[in-house]
Amino acid sequence: MTNSVVEAPPAQVPDELTPGHSRWHGLRPYAPLAALVVAAIVPYSTLNLPGVFEGPLNSPGTLQLLAVCLVFGGLAAGYDLLFGRTGMLSFGHALYFAAGVYGTDVLITRAGLPLWQAALLTVTGGTILAALLGAVALRTVGIAFAMVTLAFAQVGAILVARDFGGLTGGEEGLPLDVAGLPSALVGVANTVNLYWLALAYLALVVFVVHRVSGSPTGRVLAGLRDDERRIGVLGLDPYRFKLVAFTLAGGLASAGGVVYCLVVSGASPHVTSSELTLSLLVMVVLGGPGTRWGPVLGGILYMYLDHRLTAFGTSDVVNSLPAFLSHPLSQPLFVLGTVFILAVYFFPGGLASLRSRLHPLLVALRRSRPSRS
Amino acid sequence: MSTVILLALTGLGLAALYFLVASGLSLVFGLADVLNFAHGLFLGVGAYATWWAAGNLPGAGPSGFGFVVAVAFGVLAGAVVAVLVELVLIRPLYSRTIEQVLVTVGLSLAGVALLQATWGADARPFPRPAWTREVTSVLGANVPNAGLLLIIAAVLVLGGLLAFLRFTRYGLIIRAGVENREMVTALGIDVRKAFTLVFAIGGAAAALAGALGGVYFGTVSPGQGGSLLIFAFIVVVIGGMGSVVGSAYAAVAVGLLQQFVNYYGTSGLGDLCVVGLLAVVLLLRPQGLAGKVAHA
Amino acid sequence: MTEPVLSVENLSVRIVGLHILQGVSFEVASAGVTVLLGRNGVGKTTTLRAIVGLTPRNGEVRGTVRMGARSLLARPTHRLVRDGLGYVPEDRCVFAGLTVAENLRLAERRGTAPAYDKVFALFPELDRRGRQRAGSLSGGQQQMLAIGRVLLNDNRLLLVDEPTKGLAPKVVTEVAEVLERVAESVPVLLVEQNLAVVRRLAHDAVVLSAGRVAWTGNAQDLLLETALTKSLLGVGSEVKA
Amino acid sequence: GSPQDTASGGGDAAPVKVGLVYSQSGPLASYGKQYIEGFKAGLDYATKGTGKVGDRKIELTEVDDAGDPAKAVSAAKDLIGKGYKIIGGSSSSGVALQVAPIAAQNKVLNISGAAATDAITGANRYTFRSGRQSYQDVVTAKSFIGDATGKKVVVFAQEGAFGDANEAAVKAVIGGAGATVSSVRAPASATEFTPFASQIKNAKPDLLFVAWAGTTAPTMWQNLDQQGVLASTQVVTGLDLRASWPTFGAAGSKISFLSHYFEGASDNEAAKALKAKVGTIDLFHPDGFAGAQMVVRAVQEGGDDVEKMIKALEGWQFDGVKGQMTIRPEDHALLQPMYQAKLSGSGTEYTATAQKTLTGDETAPPVTQMKG
């Protein structure tokens, strides 16, 4: 079955490689910038969105939640470089994220390094780890590749749980020692800085993925997704290109780990679980693989639901329902799982396809109006 | 000597459990090409249904023939749930492999949460005949009867599955359908029925594993299926995707390796060795130990 | 002339916004070979697939297709085939992972005796390679398997899509002979590029152009009129075989 | 507005807002359920049914962390950002360890819940605990062997921090008293324990201390029993939730239990009040109860001033469900009675009976250095 290469995700032409047609064509390059500016000034808004967030936009709780969402938006975008754009189904991407989280935490808390050194070492280490493991795992393809990466991630999970030398804190996790951190990153009042940090990470990932996808290398990656054998016959070594994508994605994930470690101020074995990789896949598909904004939106939405559904489950609305409804609904995972299944059905191309799916509807609406105009 | 026998037999018991879980997974994966993450849910359904039946179903009970009835009910429940899942969730997505994986992931999240919402997060004592708690002395080693029960069940399941694939037309239809559904239809065959059948068998096998796992563990809890699943995946992959015989070999290798390394090496090394074995097998033989079920 | 075995009326197919067939109407006579011609990409394959109900999920089919009194479009493919509509697809679609024998066994239908002797008489190669995986057959051998698979059963109509594509001249001749013999008992709707084969087999011809029917009539008449073939099919004098 | 304004606390008659972050869903949901039931009963008891301290109502906000430290941290930050001065509730050690520093960084009172990790004791000035810690379990276990000198003790624990902590505690407590301590460790994910059981059997210990949590525990006990370990040596372990009692099966009567709490272990006003509220008392009800008592005390003495709250709690002695409890000022350890118990019964009906009660002083852990 190994030759049945994992089916590439629903074909999506990389945005970067297709010219735009719309009348907004000229403005489109600036849309991401505008979005970034809007996101950056969110903490200045006291807007209250009841039901959406617990407090006003600038409250620490909301900013913390948003920061977590943004990190995962970035993580999903990085994972999409593998899955959506190169067609590699890795089940072990959480490993590099976890390496980032634990690397930072251990270097700061146990080794007492300053943040910038810890971050630098961690990202370098995470990238090298991805390169080494990728070099081995990429000798296989398809489902076998997925399983080897899963196995490597499983080793990571076991090592963290074994708590060698008391480094990782085992199943209890390792709270981050904030004594050595810049004070701007410590304390609830400074949550806004963590938010900006997370936003910067997201922007960085999106920019890198965008640049790489639109580069000559990105073109090769897109080709690999369709037909690896053909790439070889064109004179390019598929292995090298896949390894580059794998390493890059791993490096981006470990950078995400650094940020996440700061945002939640600690490491816990949750981040080594294979469920995390699965949820990355969920995020990407929810958003739309191979698109620029899909995975980002998917990551943000997934994390948002994951956090907010716990509140939903205990809300009065749910509690007032009859038991056969309120019991399942009070289980966040039940709601998340159900939402997810519905999403697969009703948004097959992910959120990113929403626009094109709505398009015929809009056209039909416009047509159905008498042609007054 | 008796230690080695004890380790070997308990290792085989563990292997049997892995195989029971893996067989359904392997079948559904190899034949219907669905990487079924909801397999753990079928397992849980089987276990809880057996548990429920033993306490509530007339004629069923925790021992003797009543226990057989309870297990039969559990297996039936597993098969029914699997069929429903196939009909409602998987069928509309055929040939969209990734989406199917995603739906089963969603299902495993939601389903386990549903079990938990209904019966609580805590482990419940599992009804089981008294003899399954006892041991049988084999050459001086006290081998748990529950393990022996698992070994017997695993051998029966292996035989049954092979017979199904080798001697029925369904085996053929399913294998062809995996490759090209359209063309099977174009030969005048209703391929959907065959796939539903595969799910039913996979669900029944999982439910049996759940019920016997309950006997073995002595308890049933919502998350039990999930934790077994990761080893089952490893077994399926080492054995060669879709090869039931391969899964059997792999289960034995994994069970024995784990048991012996845990005893003679430091603990926890067993798990690492199993993962190492997986990596080595895949790098040397990416298709797994055995080929596809076609040649089983 | 008797009732046509198949009548297609105003068949229209859209796939993701592309209007591939735009109101195609034609009939297939109850005996002999009716050939469907046209340049690459005019929609010949699309027509056949629409008739057997294999239009891709994202496609939309309009119009009516009747076999006798029965309307076909709403019925699932496997039913149509069981009722006697045999289909040999363009790219052969043998089951690569199954052996040749298994490919044939799969095509057996309940209730009727499979005509293995007939198939093996036509393609002795298939008998000899019974245990080989179909995926490792050469292109020509795969085509034989694809045709043989359909001939195992009695059919009321055969749809055959470019059976000679990529075949050695000798095998092309053989395939043509087989089809000729088959057509004595079952009507065939054939898509074919090889005009030599068309000349030998076809009674009626339907020519598609850009998703519409451009010409219908007697196939031999069509081939005689060089100007017509040139304008409809782009066939010059140099391609004769 | 500015990037962040923090809402300020209210005036004198304004309600006191207390945020409880605990597991309502996830694997520890039943711990959380007992904790909150206990907390509400305790609040009722400590405020004499008014729910008020003076004029000020105690207003509870409950947030689910689903057992995930990241969610708990988010929730804690949210509450603190909204001006809450008192948070608490952590059900699991992982959550407790990550929430504690947040409390210290933001100078709010944190009263940890059911989490048993020793590391919460002395974690920082702002963090207190309302439950027991692993060390107290081990000291209770030691009480089973009397004079430890020359005895052979084996610890059977799962891999990871929980097992490490227990092994270290046994080495310190029982080993320190003169016993030779060795350990057998098994991966937490193991499903087959026969090899470990035969290792233990071969070691022939005088006392076996088992520290095992999780769903595989019943298999583990069964395997130990089948290999004759339970019959050949004295085995001590902690008594878990009532729901787990039937899963010991026949093995249950062969084990000596140390217990944090079970219904009937104590008989005092608080226990009666708790029982009246919750029906059947279980392992973690007393933790919630004590937590509420501590909150009320803190508000009574400290108002909105966290420093005063800490002062009021440090060294405080009170009568909780378990009996006399003392908050040790040096490291905020909660000294409390512990119990030896026996399990009897069959089928699904089991009862625990107290063999001996150890006082808070007898089970006191060594004083640790306050970290922050």
Added chain:
Amino acid sequence: MLATRGLTWRIGEVAIVDSVYLDLAPGEFLGVIGPNGAGKTSLFNLITGLRRPTEGRVLLDGEDVTALPPHRRARLGLGRTFQASSVFGSLTVRENVRLAVQAHRGGSMKLWRRAAADREVAAAADAALDRVGLAHRGTALAGTLAHGEKRKLEIALLLAGEPRVMLLDEPMAGVSAEDVPELVAVIKSLTGDSGRSVLMVEHHMDVILELADRIAVMHHGALLACDTPDTVMANATVQEAYLGEAL
């Protein structure tokens, strides 16, 4: 230029390709014919490195390349098309060719450059598309092309790589009669001037006869004959094994 020395590929007992000795001179056009299943595609797979031979060697410019992976051989100037069209379905037609051009010119491992900005690549790609007459389909997704169009794209991909030795596996299969002369002209124009060598499998005899300098006949994996068209066509064995009686 290209040579095979006793090239053999066995599966089990069966020799799919049986001790083939071939020599392809610079600028030479060698047609390969043979019945279905003779091993022509397999021979191509061995030469391009997609399969490892059980025995024998492949020489390119006198150098032994038997151990090299496909991409290394491609970089030495070996290009091929596939019998079953294999194009990058989710990319546009133009991107397909640009990818091939870029693969040939080097600079694919540039993560930080804008691919679309490379005018030279774009120009070369458009030129290749023009030559096969697909320029008007540039923005269509390759996966949605009709069969005949895919064949043309396949040739464009080959052209883009400017190979010195080209292996064409049934390039005319499924191409409509109208376009055959056009494609023949394209292929002819590739060989005439530059000393490129071509190895082409084709069942359209008229095409082979028009293009080939020599014709190799394969049968049961072995080389039955390799000679000038006239000699080969006159060969009785060839007549019997391959051509059969005319329609």
